[in-house]
Amino acid sequence: MNLLQASGIRRTYGSLQVLKGIDLEVKKGEVVAIVGPSGAGKSTFLHILGTLDRPDEGQVLIEGVNVFTQKDKDLAKFRNEKIGFIFQFHNLLAEFTALENTCMPGYINGLGNEKEIISRGKELLEMLGLSGRMDHLPSQLSGGEQQRVAVARALLNKPSIVLADEPSGNLDSHNALDLHQLFFKLRDDFGQTFVIVTHNEELAEMADRRLVMQDGMMLP
Ligand code: ADP
Numbered sequence: 467m468n469l470l471q472a473s474g475i476r477r478t479y480g481s482l483q484v485l486k487g488i489d490l491e492v493k494k495g496e497v498v499a500i501v502g503p504s505g506a507g508k509s510t511f512l513h514i515l516g517t518l519d520r521p522d523e524g525q526v527l528i529e530g531v532n533v534f535t536q537k538d539k540d541l542a543k544f545r546n547e548k549i550g551f552i553f554q555f556h557n558l559l560a561e562f563t564a565l566e567n568t569c570m571p572g573y574i575n576g577l578g579n580e581k582e583i584i585s586r587g588k589e590l591l592e593m594l595g596l597s598g599r600m601d602h603l604p605s606q607l608s609g610g611e612q613q614r615v616a617v618a619r620a621l622l623n624k625p626s627i628v629l630a631d632e633p634s635g636n637l638d639s640h641n642a643l644d645l646h647q648l649f650f651k652l653r654d655d656f657g658q659t660f661v662i663v664t665h666n667e668e669l670a671e672m673a674d675r676r677l678v679m680q681d682g683m684m685l686p
């Protein structure tokens with residue numbers, strides 16, 4: 467069974483057809499890269515895979531669950547438990563420490579107790595080489611460190627799939643490579659599944675599959 471299966475995804479904004487019927491199948495432990503020009507609809511598609519936006523037509527199955535048949539409240543819970551997000555700009559909350567930011571998704575649906583959440587957050591930050599940075603605010607961290615905190619946060623709830631939109635778009639090439647290697651390590655060590663939208667060809671070439679989106683379609 468595929469971990470994720472999207473079929474016939476269409477999305478229109480006003481008169482603009484942004485997604486023109488897209489299919490995607492992702493197996494557990496795969497790292498799938500999506501490349502393509504700006505405006506191709508990559509972010510729109512990723513938002514739909516992540517249930518942040520509903521398609522006009524088509525369906526998304528994650529671990530066999532037809533996600534958009536759920537009510538908004540159930541969908542929000544499903545999203546928080548099953549899907550991790552990493553964006554180009556880390557979106558860490560400025561007034562919270564690295565550890566607090568990492569732990570944030572743990573508090574949303576009352577998964578686990580506070581002690582467990584904090585211990586999981588610390589474990590992740592240690593694994594990502596941030597043991598000495600846990601009590602730092604985002605402003606006290608480098609760009610690469612901030613993005614690793616965002617990775618830790620994405621992994622907190624042990625998501626089935628991590629969706630990343632230009633995760634290294636704001637990093638220099640050295641930090642970008644570090645981040646990419648981290649994704650593959652997480653795949654190799656834990657079978658973590660990734661769908662990554664990127665302009666970074668090095669990353670796209672390293673991925674198990676390099677898909678190209680253009681003009682609202684996935685090229686064959
Ligand atoms: P990409 O990530 O490949 O650059 P996007 O998915 O961001 O592409 O955007 C695809 C097209 O959809 C663009 O023309 C963009 O302007 C349009 N678009 C995206 N989001 C919205 C929105 N919320 N409202 C109207 N148009 C949008």
Ligand code: MG
Nearest residue numbers: 508509510631
């Ligand atoms: Mg985009």
